[in-house]
Amino acid sequence: MTVGGPGSIPRLCAPVTAVGVVGPSMSPTLRHGDAVLVRRGGRPVRPGDVVVAVFRSRPELLVVKRAIRRQDDGWWLRGDNEFGTDDSRAYGVADVLGRVVFRYWPRPGRLPVSI
Template sequence: MADARMRLLELSERQGVSLAALSQMIGRNPSYLQQYIRKGSPRKLDEADRAQLAGFFGVAESELGAVEEISHALSANRHRRDWVAVPRLALGASAGPGALAGEEEPFDSFGFSDRWLREHGLDQANLSLISVVGDSMEPLLRDGDEILVDHGWRPLRDGVHVVRLGDALHVKRVQQGQAGEIRLISVNEAYPPIDAALADIEVIGRVVWKGGRL
């Protein structure tokens, strides 16, 4: 994009029109194009802005960055087959007081490497991402983290799972207790364990990955 910025600066100087005037022409604040050229913010021009500027100067849009963006898109498309989309569900699994389940409909997706999933024995069809709500699993899981849940059937074993208890979803460490019982354990010791009959618990899936902002 550096070449596109320099070309825009060259065209403005050649035509004797200021960057502030050009910014206002495309409906932006007067410092918009100055920041674009000098500071690289925004990283690229919006398509409509680029088209208007190219038309004003009588040059091809490619001179202002269009070719680079198209090339990047083509490159991304070549590698798209190596990635799979895992649905993000509008659900919150409580890491605190029980959270009521939301709509189990995807609102977005997150790309995972197909090879990474296969290396970890994960099947795309059995995966979804949901958000963590609350602080009972800190520092392992924090409020707002997203967790990858494997819904594929496996024998229940100790580990971090998403479970449904009544109408509420929880993300907890699952520990099997006496016959017919299960214990849900928080990492944050401020929260006591929850003991429940296995018959009252629906295991939604095992947590196999987490992601979140620093």
């Protein structure tokens, strides 16, 4: 699942950044069209967190995935939708840029943690 739109990769410079979700790979947790808040810094990423990251093999692609485990000084990521996702199984280790802390549109609420 990518965030933003074509050519609109958000820069996660601010402590909290709003981003739009594109694609089905995190369904049912996040759906195409959802808007979320991403936090840089704060507590460290833990397994089960939903994160915004960049795969080392695809640095131009900003993605939303679930952190599974630490690996090679980065994170192994998976999508929640087993039938429609490209994740670390295809692209390898990713560098996490921030944690998704809240969905504010269209169904406001915190995201469930699962592994």
